[in-house]
Amino acid sequence: MKKEGLKLMKNPSCAKQLIREELLKIRGKLSDSRKDQAAQNAYLQLSKKLIPYKNILSFYSMKSELNIHLLNQDLANEHRLLLPKIEETGLSAHKIT
Numbered sequence: 001m002k003k004e005g006l007k008l009m010k011n012p013s014c015a016k017q018l019i020r021e022e023l024l025k026i027r028g029k030l031s032d033s034r035k036d037q038a039a040q041n042a043y044l045q046l047s048k049k050l051i052p053y054k055n056i057l058s059f060y061s062m063k064s065e066l067n068i069h070l071l072n073q074d075l076a077n078e079h080r081l082l083l084p085k086i087e088e089t090g091l092s093a094h095k096i097t
Contacts, residue, residue, distance in 0.1 A: 024064055039067040046071055050080075057082045057093055072096075 030038075046068075050056055056075050060083060061068045075081035075096075082093040 027064055035067065039070070042066055042068060043071050047074065050075070053080070055080050055082050055095070057084070059084065 027035075058068065058072055058075065058081060060072070072081055072083075079095070079097050081096040083096055084091045085094045
């Protein structure tokens with residue numbers, strides 16, 4: 001175990017990938033009702049904290065991630081939502097209206 005820990009410390013990208021895989025497994029085991037509860041809690045907390053900001057750079061959540069579609073929808077309705085877009089030169093933020 002110690003050798004594996006040292007190996008991961010020397011290779012952060014490997015450690016990051018292992019953590020991602022472990023979190024994906026944990027999220028996959030959550031019940032639908034728990035996922036819905038987490039999404040609702042995130043919506044309530046984030047919507048309050050984001051009030052003072054003119055624009056919010058967010059992301060489109062995938063099925064295995066916390067669902068933030070309701071938050072994104074509200075931000076879009078308020079003309080405050082920015083989403084990343086892949087372009088030839090890299091990523092750029094695009095305002096969603």
